[in-house]
Amino acid sequence: MRTRFDSELETLYVSMIKMGSLTEDTLNALKAALSGEGRDRLAGIADISRAIDEKDREIEALCLRLLLRRQPVARDLRTISSAMKMIYDIERIGDNAVDIAEIIPFISSEDLTMRVGLDSMIGTVIEMVTGAIDAFVHYDAGKANAVIAEDDVADRAFDHAKQMVTDMIRHGDKDAQEAPDLLMIAKYLERMGDHAASLARWVLNALDVSGDWINNPVKVE
Amino acid sequence: MTIIETKDLDLWYGSMQALKKINLKMEEKSITALIGPSGCGKSTFLRTLNRMNDLVQGVRIEGEVLYNGENIFSPKVDVNGLRYEVGMVFQKPNPFMMSIYDNIAYGPRTHGIKSKVKLDEIVEKALVDASLFDEVKDRLRKSALGLSGGQQQRLCIARALAVQPKVLLMDEPTSALDPISTAKIEELAMSLCDRYTIIIVTHNMQQALRIAHKTAFFLLGEVIEYDDTEKIFSNPSDPRTEDYVTGRFG
Numbered sequence: 001m002r003t004r005f006d007s008e009l010e011t012l013y014v015s016m017i018k019m020g021s022l023t024e025d026t027l028n029a030l031k032a033a034l035s036g037e038g039r040d041r042l043a044g045i046a047d048i049s050r051a052i053d054e055k056d057r058e059i060e061a062l063c064l065r066l067l068l069r070r071q072p073v074a075r076d077l078r079t080i081s082s083a084m085k086m087i088y089d090i091e092r093i094g095d096n097a098v099d100i101a102e103i104i105p106f107i108s109s110e111d112l113t114m115r116v117g118l119d120s121m122i123g124t125v126i127e128m129v130t131g132a133i134d135a136f137v138h139y140d141a142g143k144a145n146a147v148i149a150e151d152d153v154a155d156r157a158f159d160h161a162k163q164m165v166t167d168m169i170r171h172g173d174k175d176a177q178e179a180p181d182l183l184m185i186a187k188y189l190e191r192m193g194d195h196a197a198s199l200a201r202w203v204l205n206a207l208d209v210s211g212d213w214i215n216n217p218v219k220v221e
Numbered sequence: 222m223t224i225i226e227t228k229d230l231d232l233w234y235g236s237m238q239a240l241k242k243i244n245l246k247m248e249e250k251s252i253t254a255l256i257g258p259s260g261c262g263k264s265t266f267l268r269t270l271n272r273m274n275d276l277v278q279g280v281r282i283e284g285e286v287l288y289n290g291e292n293i294f295s296p297k298v299d300v301n302g303l304r305y306e307v308g309m310v311f312q313k314p315n316p317f318m319m320s321i322y323d324n325i326a327y328g329p330r331t332h333g334i335k336s337k338v339k340l341d342e343i344v345e346k347a348l349v350d351a352s353l354f355d356e357v358k359d360r361l362r363k364s365a366l367g368l369s370g371g372q373q374q375r376l377c378i379a380r381a382l383a384v385q386p387k388v389l390l391m392d393e394p395t396s397a398l399d400p401i402s403t404a405k406i407e408e409l410a411m412s413l414c415d416r417y418t419i420i421i422v423t424h425n426m427q428q429a430l431r432i433a434h435k436t437a438f439f440l441l442g443e444v445i446e447y448d449d450t451e452k453i454f455s456n457p458s459d460p461r462t463e464d465y466v467t468g469r470f471g
Contacts (some may be wrong), residue, residue, distance in 0.1 A: 073455070
């Protein structure tokens with residue numbers, strides 16, 4: 001029975017993993033730049049982001065084709081419709097990575113990004129994105145819930161970065177002119193965390209943890 | 222309100238048990254779909270609801286089928302009267318070899334209605350209700366066999382409606398029809414369900430999704446799951462239902 005449909009769903013999973021993996025590449029390049037390991041990989045982020053956009057269109061087309069031709073129901077319908085929403089979040093994370101990559105050259109030293117805590121913040125975001133994609137592929141509600149919980153860590157890291165930046169300005173720190181750029185990076189990272197948490201909520205909808213997926217979906221912010 | 226309820230309904234064809242402890246409550250003025258793989262007992266169940274299985278040799282039935290609270294197997298029940306109230310439409314359209322008008326008037330005439338004015342009124346109303354009147358009003362005296370397959374099926378529905386049933390049993394009513402005729406029958410079923418109770422056997426999952434309020438999944442003579450149609454097709458409770466509706470077996 002339905003060997004072809006199962007193989008099409010397998011293609012969807014593989015494409016989602018590839019899209020997630022491309023996003024991780026951009027995040028790892030940012031991590032290197034924010035934690036003093038070098039900025040040489042930043043230049044490639046725009047290209048990877050374009051590859052992410054292409055994957056987004058490819059997956060969307062696959063999902064539409066599956067909806068049209070297979071008329072999925074139950075778990076299949078939940079998986080495909082959640083995938084269609086997840087690719088939006090992954091694509092936005094890719095765009096945020098490009099935004100950050102454009103700002104980093106204006107930061108004079110990695111000491112500043114590390115002082116504000118952006119290096120650990122990007123680590124949290126990478127964990128969240130990887131966890132959300134894993135949760136989708138393995139149908140793992142526990143992992144998805146862990147990602148959602150981790151969003152609080154990202155939010156607290158943003159609050160910390162904001163405080164540090166405020167202190168820099170208040171105390172007339174010699175690097176205070178870089179404060180707005182640091183704050184913008186922190187904000188983009190915080191948004192990435194929100195998108196990763198949203199990815200995890202779509203996984204919970206695919207699993208139908210509410211038991212009434214259509215009328216009572218898990219709220220995605 | 223429940224119009225038909227089965228309690229521990231068992232049915233055997235000789236030594237083969239075709240229905241096992243079926244407990245279902247069907248709501249008045251709603252559409253209930255019965256789904257399941259071939260040979261799972263759904264058509265047998267449907268035919269039991271107006272005692273059509275009485276005509277099959279070697280059938281043995283235990284348990285109860287309550288129609289408006291009364292057991293239809295009670296000796297007090299008039300079987301013909303039951304079949305007027307619980308009408309049936311079959312997989313293949315089966316119009317009588319007579320005119321369109323006479324097909325519809327057949328039932329009321331056997332009820333003793335002879336007045337032409339009254340019969341005209343019944344025939345027109347049944348054809349209007351079956352969304353067929355406009356297509357056949359100029360050829361009511363022509364043979365019903367000249368109608369298309371889809372029109373013949375709607376004629377059969379009109380014929381069933383002419384005796385003013387409360388329940389319509391439909392056994393794969395669109396499986397022999399093209400998509401346009403199928404859509405017309407589905408529209409018709411949805412427009413009728415505010416006045417009639419419809420119980421439909423279908424192999425078409427999308428059809429059950431489109432028209433049924435509730436869906437029962439049958440497997441090997443048992444009801445595995447009975448719930449709101451959206452629940453059955455979005456998040457069924459039993460993994461066997463999920464496997465069937467997603468096409469993993471059947």
